[in-house]
């Protein structure tokens with residue numbers, strides 16, 4: 001009990017710190033109005049980092065320097081460049097970049113809300129192989145990551161390509177596919193209800209994409225918690241990020257093919273899935289059930305909330321890897337804390353961890369390239 005209380009306090013502290021660092025402005029779970037989401041405006045203007053035209057130039061002369069008009073302008077912590085990334089990277093070269101991405105994602109998610117989950121997952125799968133470099137988008141049949149077994153049910157490729165075409169028309173050879181994917185995942189998450197978080201840009205696109213690498217690296221449900229911890233830590237993330245980002249499974253669906261391993265284990269008595277829920281999943285996915293999908297959060301499948309953790313506490317996790325987070329001593333306390341804290345605690349922390357996901361191991365400067373089309377490397 002004492003450990004749990006300590007963890008809860010730690011979580012609240014972390015969230016308070018992250019809210020301050022991110023400039024979220026209080027603990028509002030819906031910063032939409034302030035961030036320009038209502039009218040589909042470019043968020044840059046409303047975020048406070050678009051309006052200031054700095055004197056010095058940032059990487060590749062794209063703006064985003066530190067100088068302000070008439071006096072010293074100290075950037076807020078979240079605006080400072082990290083590993084070659086900068087909030088003002090496209091300020092001069094493509095000022096409406098964020099607006100273009102945001103409007104396209106909003107329109108697509110309004111037409112089909114399931115796309116929000118798919119874009120978040122696409123972003124994660126891209127990250128999983130050598131960081132966010134848009135390698136998942138390269139389309140070489142049978143060979144690139146897109147054709148891996150782990151990528152079979154990924155969606156959202158066409159939307160990213162459409163956004164890229166619009167950006168090429170307006171700012172030729174400027175905005176990388178990796179930055180587009182990062183912004184699209186953020187906008188998909190906020191459309192689903194996650195608090196807005198500001199992004200830094202300047203990622204470059206990778207030139208390599210190998211299906212086998214995706215199958216080797218992307219966690220798909222058969223891993224142990226040790227495997228997952230190792231995967232996250234080797235990519236610069238923490239156990240907290242693992243537990244928080246797994247909470248993405250509060251929306252979206254899993255194919256029966258992904259659910260079956262947990263059900264098989266159940267027969268052996270390995271997992272503690274609630275009986276009635278297991279019966280439901282078996283009916284849906286047991287024999288055959290190819291092409292069938294189940295919601296990852298059976299209780300509130302379309303709400304981005306902390307129900308995922310509550311489900312784990314009741315033995316209602318869908319994937320084997322999700323179910324393993326509760327009984328493991330490294331992750332149990334966090335699962336319990338997120339389940340018992342107000343949902344906003346999880347939601348704010350999710351925004352933090354997504355930001356980290358998009359900043360880990362990225363290509364910047366002269367590395368990689370800026371693709372002309374997201375589906376193909378440049379000639």
Ligand code: HEM
Pocket residue numbers: 114117118120121124153155219220221222228242245246248249251252253254255256257258296319321
């Ligand atoms: C920790 C290890 C993870 C494992 C083992 C895992 C595994 C899976 C699996 C097997 C599916 C179902 C795919 C299908 O059958 O179509 C899925 C769906 C999903 N995953 Fe994960 N995942 C993990 C982490 C993450 C992370 C870090 C994110 C995002 C930050 C994420 C976001 C999603 C979303 C949103 C869906 C639903 C996609 C949709 O409805 O189109 N997952 N995941």
